[in-house]
Amino acid sequence: MGDTAKRWIAEGRRRLRAGEVGSLPVVVVLTIVWITFQSLNDNFLSPRNLSNLSVDIVGTGLIAVGIVFVLLLGELDLSVGAISGLAAAVFAVLNVQNGVPEWLALVIAVLAGTAAGAVQGYSFARTRVPAFVVTLAGLLTWNGLMLYILGTSGTINLDENGLVAQLTGYYFTQDAVAYAIAAVAVGLVLLVSWLDRRRRVAAGMPHRSLQVIVARAGGLAVIAFVSAYVLNRFQGLPLALLIFLVVVAGLDIVLRRTHYGRQVYALGGGVEAARRASLGVTRVQTAVLAVSGTMAAVGGLFLASRITSVSQSSGSGVLLLNAIAAAVIGGTSLFGGRGSTWSAVLGMLVIQSIASGMAITDTPAAVQFMITGGVLFAAVVIDALSRRSQEAHGRA
Template sequence: MSDKLAPDPRLLVRERGLAGYVEDFRRRIAGGELGSIPVIIGMIIIAVVFEAQTGTFLSPRNLSNITVYIAGPGIMAVGIVLVLLLGEIDLSVGSMAGLSAAIWAVLSVSHGVNDLVAIGLAILAGAAVGTLHGFFFAKIGVPAFVVTLAGFLGWSGLQIWVMGDEGTINIPRDSLVRDFNNFYFSDIAAAYGLAAALSLGYLAALVFQERRRGAAGLPTRPLSEIILRVGLVAVAAFVTAYTLNQHRGLPLALVIFLAILLLADFMVRRTTYGRQIFAVGGNAEAARRAGINVERVRLTVFTIASALAALGGLFYAAQAGGASKSLGSGNLLMNVIAAAVIGGTSLFGGRGWVWSALLGTLVIQSITTGLNLMGMASEIQYMITGAVLLVAVVLDSVSRRTQRTAGRT
């Protein structure tokens, strides 16, 4: 018997060049590994249809507005992605968003507390709520659905109580929360500088990753693939920067959203804690036997998700012009969950990525904005968003079934 090890199939793919990548792509599609392809195709179709119908959908003004509108729900969707990776759900994020806005408004506007301090306390309140949810779920064993449903009702009531006799508390002109929606870096260097930083950062991350893989004796990407990947990211980043600069510049809301995405992506993909989230979501009992503190992972994920919901609530308050007793109600919860699922995170746990929060929120906001430009009624928007969500869940289910058939799960 020969002692020669069989070559790694991933290495063979890369050694064969373009033909190898095409074959690998076909294999992944046949095996149900769709990734972000359906979302990207859907976004292209949405852009083409609405531009043809309105003539203004792809205007710099409209696209800039979309980047501002997605910040609030997108930040909240990042937290939902983490919860979904556990195979769980959080139904309280909408009411938590409203409660955090109420806490900030009462402290900052009504009682004169420093704006930054009030923002921090509102986010800390969200973290405390998430910790409470996580405790009942992870330590006591109450299903997350029940715990967060109770939270949805309870925190909505607390929000009304915190607001007191005030139906609405308007945001002062000099408030930092107001800047979440209205502040733009008007210097064109800001948008182009961010695009350059993202491109160079991605290049550095790829080079660092490939060096580590090479040092460990694992297959590495050829230089041509690295250049192609970085080139695509750079084109997307600089086109976005150019478009934003045609209107008012780089929105602060987008900068904060991207920062949270990058931090969350690093945590999930590059840290032990992130790998533990996937392990618990894939098989909690196996993770426990492997020495992972399952209760700690679950509790902290709900803490992070609720804190992000609190921050997202401040963005919603900025867009609404103030905090109110009804902020966070309506279809906010469903849109946030739908964004995570439409973006490619599985409802069944253990599979997904942080950037699905961006993709899914872009899809939903693009549909909403496009239908508004066409003058469509809100009920039509709800029906179309629901249909898109159903398609995303069906694709996820079919993908998982195909992977089981192919022996990959």
């Protein structure tokens, strides 16, 4: 065994003892879920099912990305389901019933979500009432507004060939497109990692070795090209999945590499400490809830696109619970200050994989809820134990 591999193993053991488990638990759970359902039904890992799975995670996954921002503050947004339904209703009424161009109706719908989130964020920041209370009131308000906007029409069908319908209905059918996008993604990761390393070296800061950077890029390359190959065996690369991954990657950069992102993590570590450090607490909290509202609106439009309709039940049911569960299962801490947008991707993969496996094996929905609840409980326990371990090592 080489010296580099030994250092990796030693570092991994140190991080585990310190409670820094990262995404390891959710990757293990996802692997177990996939192996289990594949053993029960050979169609689970078929190109068709994996392609459908990659589209099904997008709508709720985008909402979960917004939840990640709120959880990083140590708070909870209960209004995202209602906002997603409101945004879909605004779009449908404007476009279908009033003839507003699709692109303009889409922009207005997203801005409606942003405004709803910003109102809640400002109220939360100024009154210092817990966010879950403010957003619970928002849940009722926005759901009522959605019902008022839809009126007695009940259900509005969208144009199946329209812009919004194509969000989840369009696929890049050329094999070369999927492989090219995979190659570009790997190249960008390599470039960003190398530039970050060079900056850290110049500043005398701790940095990753070139071997680690190449190894991580190699692992990403395997995942990217295998995914492209599998998706090409069915209908090609879904536009919805590409948009989802671009949004997740972009917001991850915002959180990890911008002043705003560092302020979000700082607030998650302690609001009073952030106030004494002269951080713009009100501004950041308002912005975080606005981001959550925006992502809820975008997610709601993708969900409407998937079924090409909007109804009085849009944004209801288990949508809110699944969005929160995805963020937590993916590794975002309920205690604030720890997590990333990629948590939403991993969490949604687990939840939707369970749902897909249950559907393929004709398992009752009740069992699906119980299994998902068990996974969520396990994630919360791991989060609590991890935080306790970090506190013991002086890292929390």
